[in-house]
Amino acid sequence: MxxxxxxxxxxxxxxxxxxxxxxxxxxxxxxxxxxxxxxxxxxxxxxxxxxxxxxxxxxxxxxxxVERPFKRASREYRDHESSVVIVPTPNGDVAIGENHPLAIAAGPCSVETEEMIVETAMRVKAAGAQFLRGGAYKPRTSPYAFQGHGESALSLLAAARAASGLGIITEVMDTADIDKIVEVADVLQIGARNMQNFALLKQVGKQSKPVLLKRGLAATIDDWLMAAEYILAEGNPNVILCERGIRTFDREYTRNTIDMAAIPVLRKLTHLPIMIDPSHGTGWSEFVPSMSLAAIAAGTDSLMIEVHPNPKKALSDGPQSLTFDDFERLMVKIKNLETAMHQI
CATH class of the missing domain: 3.30.70.1140 (Phospho-2-dehydro-3-deoxyheptonate aldolase; domain 1)
Incomplete structure (x- = not known):
């Protein structure tokens, strides 16, 4: 009520x-x-x-x-006004939300070396990104796949933050790691596989830094918003919803199926800011530019794009990562489309 x-x-x-x-x-x-x-x-x-x-x-x-089960996340809860998440970064505050400039997060799936992550940070910043994304802890389907460097990678992210001034987005997988990740990250990411890890949601809801909540592989929009409700109910109002593709019938041509319709649906149902991840949403770098532009046209507030200095040698998610040159070309198109959208 x-x-x-x-x-x-x-x-x-x-x-x-x-x-x-x-x-x-x-x-x-x-x-x-x-x-x-x-x-x-x-x-x-x-x-x-x-x-x-x-x-x-x-x-x-x-x-x-408020008739919907997600009370705090509902648009009615804010009298139909969209909320804005303000993220303090070394380069200044970045606002993520409707009617604000598009926020761009870019970087590799996994932090590999200091040289690699610092170089990536500097290149994506030069192209126009506000955030560096990079995994220190990585959930993988196979127990034998690269799981990330863990705690040691956090210091590498800190070095990239100091060198570039970009905000840091990195994933938290375990409640035991929250405190050490909070020291480095500006935004805590909850990955798709942990979207309904309710103990983890409650704990990130008890700290004050913004939380990026990725949609689960088979989650309905109601499931997703109820997961956000767990974070909001613990007192943290700074939640960003990230659509990163869901699992459907066709796995041959795309890794996942990106749900572009989620953008207008979320805008109707919730006041929370929206991010689109076209890299996980498609699984192939050649599709990332068109899906990025489609997301902007549909009204997303932000994008998360995987970028790697040498995708063929990436320790994880190489096929969906853009090169530096590809990212720079995409950013030109993004800026042109943003300008055109403001004139509509």
Whole structure:
């Protein structure tokens, strides 16, 4: 249930309403929008008469029930305003959200050497990226595949961050690793295979850095948004949803099937920012440029693109990684399309 106050409601009146609702055993969560303040009510509201709440103050515009199971993630929870995740980086704050410049994360699937990750960071930054993505810990289908260098790779990411000023996005797989990853990462990634690792979701929800939540291999949109709800329910409002392709019937021509329809569907259902990963979504570098541009046309807020100095020698996900030159050419097209989109 949410309480929407009128434009211009005094802060003192909002606080008084919150105090009254708290005395009823509810926990009002204050969401301050551009024009209005919305109160999200947490607690037993199923039998609560909304008219009783409306009578609390003439400054209350309306009281609404959130019918969807994902309460905090629902668009209604923010009175239909999109939320923006602000990520502090050495190069300055980066805003990820609707009506903000497209945010680009680029880099290799796995951190391999310091020279490789620093060189990649400098090249993708020069092309226009704001974030370096790179895995220190890697979940792999086979136990014999390269699993990442683990903790030692975090210092390499820190070196790349210091050299380039880019924000760092890297995956956390285990609750025991959160504290050490938080020291280096600007955004914590929850990978597709851990989307419903509820213990992990709860723990990343208890820390304050933004969380990038990738869609599971066979997850419905409801499953995905309920996973986001776990993070939001623990107090962390900074969640970014990343579509990275789902598993369907055809595995011969693409690694996964990227769900472009998820962009307008999410925009309708949730206030959370949206990212598209065309690299995992297709599995082949030749398809990444067209899917990147398609995602922009569909309205994504950000892109995550795999880039490697020598994809043929990459320790993981080489076939879907762009070379530096390919990424630079794609970034020119992205900037041109962004300009055109602003004119529509």
């Amino acid at each position: 949410i309480v929407v106050t009128k434009i211009g409601t005094p802060a003192e009146e909002v606080n008084r309403i919150c105090e009254e609702l708290s005395s009823w055993g509810l926990s009002p969560e204050k969401i301050v929008g551009k024009h209005k303040t919305v109160l999200g009510l947490v607690g037993e509201t199923a039998d609560l008469d909304r008219h009783r709440i409306e009578e609390l103050s003439p400054w209350i515009e309306t009281v609404l029930r």
